[in-house]
Amino acid sequence: MSKTTFLGKFFGHGEAVEAEVQHEEAFYRAGQWQLVWWKFKRHRLAQVSMAVLAVFYFVAIFAEFLSPHDPMRRFQGRLAHPPTAIHIRDTQGRFRAPFIYGTEQGRDPVTFRPIHVADPDSIHPIRLLVRGDPYRFWGLFPTDVHLFGTAGEDAMPIYILGTDSIGRDVLSRIFYGGRISLSIGLVGIAISFVLGLLLGGISGFFGGAIDDVIQRVIEVLTTLPQIPLWMALAAALPREWPQLRIYFATTLILSIFGWTGLARIVRGRLLSMREEDFVLAARLDGESEWTIIVRYMLPGFASYIIISLTGSLPGMILGETALSFLGIGLNPPTISWGVMLQQAQNIMNVAHFPWVLWPVPVVVIAVLMFNFVGDGLRDAADPYMS
Amino acid sequence: MSGNEVIAEVKNLRTYFHVPEGVVRAVDGVDLVIKPGRTLGVVGESGCGKSVTALSLMRLVPSPGRIEGGEIIYYQSVRETSASSLSDIIDITRLKPNSREIRAIRGNHISMVFQEPMAAMLPVRTVGSQIMEAITLHQNVSHQEARERAIEMLARVNLPNPDRIVDNYPFQLSGGMRQRAVIAMALSCNPHLLIADEPTTALDVTTEAQILDLMRKLQADYNMAIMFITHNLGVIAEMADEVAVMYLGKVVEQTDIRSIFINPLHPYTQALLRSIPQLDDVMTRSGERRQLHTIKGMVPDPYTVLKGCPFHPRCPHFMSEVCDQVVPEVIEAEPDHIVRCHLYAPSPEEAQTRKEAML
Amino acid sequence: MTEQVDTLSQIQVNDHHQAQKPLVETKALKKHFPIQRGLLRRVVGHVKAVDEVSFYVMEGETLGLVGESGCGKTTTGRCLLRAIMPTSGEIWFDDPKLGRVNIAELDREQLVQVRRNMRMIFQDPYASLNPRMTLLDIVGAPLKAMGIARGKELERRVAEMLELVGLRPEYMRRYPHAFSGGQRQRVGLARALAPHPKFLVCDEPVSALDVSVQAQILNLLQELQEEMGLTYLFVAHDLSVVAHISDRVAVMYVGKMVETAPTQELFLxxxxxxxxxxxxxxxxxxxxxxxxxxxxxxxxxxxxxxxxxxxxxxxxxxxxxxxxxxxxxxxxxxxxxxxxxxxxxxxxxxxxxxxx
Incomplete structure (x- = not known):
């Protein structure tokens, strides 16, 4: 492959000629990760997805400040409150800053079900940086400032996505739930990463009997049906364990399958790389085995590790959601998207307050975004392939 | 056979690849004439467009490649005696890539043999069934007849025990035997033209010699035309009657086999011939080591569009203001010896006027 | 067999190269790869890739090793540096520091020492360079690993090597993807020559290159041989190339050496x-x-x-x-x-x- 064919893979048409002149030396001096990044940047969908995920994680990290309410607070008299509509015109047709109407609890004249009726005379403007439920930011700094909300003791609270059947704000819970749901995948892949790299590395490097044993274990593990095994293990977790311990136990369960794929990749790459000419050359150069593994072989499949890990993230998020939904993973009072969906087990809830299903699109978007990023990484991962 | 008989003619063929990175002018104005019973050798280094030319003839140019212009005239009935079919002149570039017409020509009138014999055969089907399929596709014969013909073809290419090999799978044959089987398949419908794209490059020299010998014999038997593509000047010398030397998508020199080796005109051909180690040197050498001639620089990358002659940055006879400005025309420098080089322009003044006309 | 082999080089020394001595010499070199079948990996046979091969390479000469694919020429070349452990046989090398040693019996430390003087260049200019390392790291690797140079001195040596093979020293911060096949082959050559070796195994070094580039690399190999007093084992399948570059030629067929002679004599x-x-x-x-x-x-x-x-x-x-x-x-x-x-x-x- 000529240098420009190669160059062209990183800079689009039209840019190519200019880029060649401007970036030529930069390109020639670009290392592996620089090339991966340049290629990844050409994958629009993956980049957009990356940005969306960044927003998700940002929201999860700053959940206390960004959410309008305490996720545990039950608003008496506002159970299953529908999402509050935001208005900019009042009943007289005048434009004003965004506001919401206060609601009164009433009863549906036909079904006698409790409903919330908007009162056009009670106008509550939405403010930024309002005082609300007190919280400790990151559990450290006590404060009560929220990004937005309605001000005042008896102001109508804002429920962008409504409240659930016991009167808790769905949006705030989704924000807080993201902390668990988005991090459980990360912790899960961290465990998978260590296990996969270690066992795959041992398997590929030593070969022989150890290799055989590890490969058989992987084969047995991958033949087990995933969901039932998860369920069995999750059900065995003692209920009286503290939340944090349950959380880590769940991630452990989720990563039981995660590492097998990675271990196979690591082993396969190690075995094939051992035969590469440049590895033989390094050996003849007098490099030690350790240097060869760390400096020559590991960078060669680091990108594959990243692909494998991004690939298993969505599965872990879905796994947490599924287990918690079934009530055998995380449980209240822990907040996760799966725990929130436990409410959806009741068909009445779904029928009458469909807004409790908001975690579903959130999970779907998160998983999709991870998949798109994974696609982009897969295309960019090996910049040296012709 | 008279010399002016022609089976196929390529006129100003241009095949470009539109890739995100730019336009690769893989074939950029190629003219070739293919005559029945003769072998046209096409020689050049990697990236010169020789394989794409062959694929264009078969209409097998892979996407994003496209034939952008020119003609590929195929004289369908050149071997039939009936005068009525004289009108059967087909421009292959005008056929749709997967039309019934091109499929009728492909395999039946024009066949191709590739470098990698394994790539031309399905690994999961027997050699015989694949040859039989090629036969039944174009000829109305029974299963039994097709099988007999397949065995006959395998015998023609000197495979031992053809009635056993017909039921073998490709992986059961060695590289040389596989290439023989592929040739048997390519010849099963008596093509008028066989395109061989580096058919022996993947083989060992002793096997290569066997295959080349076989191809020569089969050509004589079938009176078919061969377009033989290779980078190996030795193979060209053995196989070709005429030679076209390609450089960066253009035919830079074309003549008969003797002239190309004895009297090469284009500086690229001259340099290429000097840069290969000659076996005969050992006979004359007396201890002193000889350096090979080299061509300075390297083949430019495919996206660069060079002004003037594509060879000018590497040419030892580079004439400033001419070679880097004006694309050389095809010049018949000697009878039946054409060359694309300003050195052979009737006069430098004319080259100058041509340049001014261009500007 | 062995007895006769022992005398091989002696005759040569006395008759032809009075002043010269063999730099490398193999005696009944063997490499058999086991063929394993089934779950228990039982050995059901052996591929005799190299079978009782004996030859020598004189100091300063080029021995061409030719044969068709699968004849064992590449395996033979690799056994010399113990890139592949030979099954049996002796490989004698005249190391400037250790003296005449049998490479088949060296310990790790001695092997590293011997490999300063015995180096290798590869066929595939793409697979043989680590795409993730700069030329400085690639060419500098043997110097660093063998403890020959580091820091500024390393850079100076790498620059010198790059210049020697016809590449600009400024290129040392570039990665291999900046270079064409022929240039990459020069990088591989610079890496091989970095510790100033005496002996080079050239494993089909021009087979993957276009004709015009092939000529450049062959010329470079010849120039370097004269300049640095190198000895080559030139493994190739192309007889014309071997005839051009070799002083003597050895022909292999199915793991056996079938003929060895001075180039002109062999070809005539x-x-x-x-x-x-x-x-x-x-x-x-x-x-x-x-x-x-x-x-x-x-x-x-x-x-x-x-x-x-x-x-x-x-x-x-x-x-x-x-x-x-x-x-x-x-x-x-x-x-x-x-x-x-x-x-x-x-x-x-x-x-x-x-x-x-």
Whole structure:
């Protein structure tokens, strides 16, 4: 492959000629990760997805400040409150800053079900940086400032996505739930990463009997049906364990399958790389085995590790959601998207307050975004392939 | 056979690849004439467009490649005696890539043999069934007849025990035997033209010699035309009657086999011939080591569009203001010896006027 | 066999190269790869990739090692540096520091020392350079690992090496993807030459290159040989290239050495029918019709299941009964010319001159 064919893979048409002149030396001096990044940047969908995920994680990290309410607070008299509509015109047709109407609890004249009726005379403007439920930011700094909300003791609270059947704000819970749901995948892949790299590395490097044993274990593990095994293990977790311990136990369960794929990749790459000419050359150069593994072989499949890990993230998020939904993973009072969906087990809830299903699109978007990023990484991962 | 008989003619063929990175002018104005019973050798280094030319003839140019212009005239009935079919002149570039017409020509009138014999055969089907399929596709014969013909073809290419090999799978044959089987398949419908794209490059020299010998014999038997593509000047010398030397998508020199080796005109051909180690040197050498001639620089990358002659940055006879400005025309420098080089322009003044006309 | 082999180099030293001595010498070198089958990986046979190969390379000369694919030439080259551990046999090397040592028996430390002086260049200019390292790291790797240079001194040495192989020293911060096949082959050469070795195994170094680039690399190899007093084992399948660059040529067939002779002698009067056929088969860039061409029957034998007697007998045009049963010895036919054929002395085989 000529240098420009190669160059062209990183800079689009039209840019190519200019880029060649401007970036030529930069390109020639670009290392592996620089090339991966340049290629990844050409994958629009993956980049957009990356940005969306960044927003998700940002929201999860700053959940206390960004959410309008305490996720545990039950608003008496506002159970299953529908999402509050935001208005900019009042009943007289005048434009004003965004506001919401206060609601009164009433009863549906036909079904006698409790409903919330908007009162056009009670106008509550939405403010930024309002005082609300007190919280400790990151559990450290006590404060009560929220990004937005309605001000005042008896102001109508804002429920962008409504409240659930016991009167808790769905949006705030989704924000807080993201902390668990988005991090459980990360912790899960961290465990998978260590296990996969270690066992795959041992398997590929030593070969022989150890290799055989590890490969058989992987084969047995991958033949087990995933969901039932998860369920069995999750059900065995003692209920009286503290939340944090349950959380880590769940991630452990989720990563039981995660590492097998990675271990196979690591082993396969190690075995094939051992035969590469440049590895033989390094050996003849007098490099030690350790240097060869760390400096020559590991960078060669680091990108594959990243692909494998991004690939298993969505599965872990879905796994947490599924287990918690079934009530055998995380449980209240822990907040996760799966725990929130436990409410959806009741068909009445779904029928009458469909807004409790908001975690579903959130999970779907998160998983999709991870998949798109994974696609982009897969295309960019090996910049040296012709 | 008279010399002016022609089976196929390529006129100003241009095949470009539109890739995100730019336009690769893989074939950029190629003219070739293919005559029945003769072998046209096409020689050049990697990236010169020789394989794409062959694929264009078969209409097998892979996407994003496209034939952008020119003609590929195929004289369908050149071997039939009936005068009525004289009108059967087909421009292959005008056929749709997967039309019934091109499929009728492909395999039946024009066949191709590739470098990698394994790539031309399905690994999961027997050699015989694949040859039989090629036969039944174009000829109305029974299963039994097709099988007999397949065995006959395998015998023609000197495979031992053809009635056993017909039921073998490709992986059961060695590289040389596989290439023989592929040739048997390519010849099963008596093509008028066989395109061989580096058919022996993947083989060992002793096997290569066997295959080349076989191809020569089969050509004589079938009176078919061969377009033989290779980078190996030795193979060209053995196989070709005429030679076209390609450089960066253009035919830079074309003549008969003797002239190309004895009297090469284009500086690229001259340099290429000097840069290969000659076996005969050992006979004359007396201890002193000889350096090979080299061509300075390297083949430019495919996206660069060079002004003037594509060879000018590497040419030892580079004439400033001419070679880097004006694309050389095809010049018949000697009878039946054409060359694309300003050195052979009737006069430098004319080259100058041509340049001014261009500007 | 062994006894006769022992004298091989001595004769050579006395008769031809009075002042020179062999730098590398193998004795009955063997590499057998086990063939394993089934779950228990039982060994059901051996691929005799290299079988009792004995040869020597004189200081300052180029020995061409030719043969068709699967004949064991690459394995032989790799065994010399113990890139592959030989099954048995001896590999003697005249190390400037350790003296004359058998590489097959060296410990790790000694092996590293020997590999300062014995280096290798590879066929594939793409696979042989780590794409994730700059030229400085690639060419500097042996210098660093062998403790020859570091820091500024390392950079200076790398720059010097790059210049030596015709690359600009400013390129040292670039990665291999900035270079074409021919340039990459120069980088590989710079890496091999960095510790100033005495001996270079060139494993098909020009096979993957275009004709015009091939000429540049061959010329460079010759220049460097003269400048640095290098000794080459040049492994290749292209006889024209081998004829051009070698002082002596060794021909291998199915893991065995079948003929060795000074280049001109081998090409003008080969003593082994396989050599004759090989030379006859080379397509030559000469359009005048050939008078005679020797075509071999059949295919190269499998090194896992070689024929009886002389491995070449099923394809040989001069086969006699003895060839089917008894393996011929590798014998000296005339001074410096060895062949492994029962009929080596009686046959009048054609060389390139008569074949043309």
């Amino acid at each position: 009067s080969p003593k082994h029918p396989y050599t004759e056929a090989l030379m006859s088969a080379i397509p030559r860039p000469d359009p005048s019709p050939r008078e005679k061409r020797i075509l071999l029957r059949g295919e190269v034998a499998s090194p896992a299941n070689p024929p009886s007697g002389c491995y070449f007998h099923p394809r040989c045009n001069y086969v006699k009964d003895i060839c089917r049963t008894k393996e011929p010895a590798f014998e000296e036919i005339s001074p410096g010319h060895y062949a492994k054929c029962h009929r080596a002395t009686e046959l009048a085989l054609s060389g390139v001159a008569t074949l043309a």
